[in-house]
Amino acid sequence: MLNVIDRPFFLPRIDAASATPIIPGATTVVTNSTIGVTLTIAPNAAKNQDGSNYLGDISISEVPDALAPAALPEELTPSLLITIQPVGVVFDPPAQIIFPNTDNLPDGNEVNIWSLESGTGTFIPVGQGVVSGTQILPIQGRKEVIRAADWHFQTGFGSDPSMGGDPKSDPPNTCENEENSRIPACSGEPIEETQLVPYRSLEV
DSSP: OOOOSOOOOOOOOOGGGEEEEEEEEEEEEETTTTEEEEEEETTTTTEEETTSOSSSSEEEEOGGGOOSOOOOOOOOOOOOOEEEESSSOOEEEEEEEEOOTTTOOOTEEEEEEEETTTTTTTTEEEEEEEEETEEEEEEEEEOOEEEEESSEEEOOOOOOOGGTGGGGOSSSOOOTTTTTEEEEEEOOEEEOOOOOOOOSSOOO
């Protein structure tokens, strides 16, 4: 049986300066100060595939969009794509991540956090963050966040309806056509605008 791979494989360039050893019985904080990303891993949360404690290093590295291992959703253009390595390490409970506010969003704006799901090879939303100054902090209770070392990004395109957000609050990142209709990238709901022709009736 012949398997055809439509997309080439890319090996990530690891930022060795961010490599941090896991101490199973303590909280581990992994930081890449160059890109402003911090990952907080709970004690005994980093696991190998067989359920044993992972004892190596964890790193965070920036990845160019074009070198993602899977195609990004067409409607999303993240300003920062990262990889947490080595792939295969899982976090139970999930790790918490802080992204930089690279899109300069106002305080209080909510964003989606996306991860590559190894089982399907697609990016899916795994949690939400809220803008606080120059950072995007995780929102507790809106799904947990980083469940495995893999590829991740955040988007400032509004909230996913399935995660408790309000799709009508999307900023104007919409696809428009010549008929004055637009589709917010998050909700997918078509919005049409119609201009009525002025007229007079009974002198009104």
